[in-house]
Amino acid sequence: MSVKTILMAAASAALFSTSALAADIMVHDAYARSAGKMAKAGAAFMQIMNSADTDDRLVAARSDVAAKVELHTHIQDANGVMRMVEVEDGIAVPAGGKAMLQRGGDHVMFMGIKAPFEQGEELAVTLVFENAGEIDVMIPVDLERKGTHGGHGQMNHGEMKHGQMKHGQMQNGQMKTDD
Ligand SMILES: [Cu+2]
Numbered sequence: 001m002s003v004k005t006i007l008m009a010a011a012s013a014a015l016f017s018t019s020a021l022a023a024d025i026m027v028h029d030a031y032a033r034s035a036g037k038m039a040k041a042g043a044a045f046m047q048i049m050n051s052a053d054t055d056d057r058l059v060a061a062r063s064d065v066a067a068k069v070e071l072h073t074h075i076q077d078a079n080g081v082m083r084m085v086e087v088e089d090g091i092a093v094p095a096g097g098k099a100m101l102q103r104g105g106d107h108v109m110f111m112g113i114k115a116p117f118e119q120g121e122e123l124a125v126t127l128v129f130e131n132a133g134e135i136d137v138m139i140p141v142d143l144e145r146k147g148t149h150g151g152h153g154q155m156n157h158g159e160m161k162h163g164q165m166k167h168g169q170m171q172n173g174q175m176k177t178d179d
Contacts, residue, residue: 024052025093025132031142034110034117042066042117044108044125044139045101050093052131058099059090060128067112069125074104084109090130103147117141 026049034042042065050056061069071087082104091106093099101107108125117123122138129135 025050025056025127025129025135027127027135027137030137030139031145032108032110032117032123032139033141033143033145034113037116039116040112042110042113043072044110044123045103046108046137046139047098047100048091048093048127049098050095050132053095054131055095056093056132057090057130058093058127059130061108061125062128063110063123063125065113065115065117065123065125066110067114068110070109070111071106072109073106093129117143119143 028047028049030044030046032042032044048058058071061071063069071091072084073087073091074082075085077083086109087106091099091101099106108127110123119141121141123141125137125139127135127137
């Protein structure tokens with residue numbers, strides 16, 4: 001076996017062993033927002049669940065609503081200031097687990113949006129996963145949604161109940177919710 005053959009065999013083995021169907025990835029509770037009528041940027045938040053037995057990774061996102069779509073997170077710099085930075089390696093979605101994209105943390109960032117997001121509209125976004133491939137999602141704009149860190153966010157009873165139901169179902173090992 002030449003080195004090249006061995007490398008190719010290894011590559012194809014890796015390809016098959018990590019292949020996952022798009023159905024293994026489920027996106028829940030997604031919403032997007034932009035701030036004000038002059039907004040040039042917006043962000044989307046969601047829960048991504050991976051029911052495959054292999055880890056996956058959100059590596060990119062695309063949408064026509066913005067000139068550029070990036071995966072971002074917040075980090076604290078040396079001065080204690082929170083900054084948004086692009087996550088170069090993508091966002092891990094562990095096997096049988098989930099990734100939480102939420103305010104103050106990981107998010108999908110829309111840079112150079114063509115128009116401010118309007119309450120009630122839906123944004124067509126393609127999420128690109130390392131294993132599961134491309135998944136198209138419609139993300140509703142929700143400008144009224146409060147962040148999870150502010151205490152007042154929990155005052156929305158509908159959301160609260162929704163969150164608890166998912167949590168319970170997750171613990172039972174049932175990834176699929178029927179909302
Ligand atoms: Cu950002």
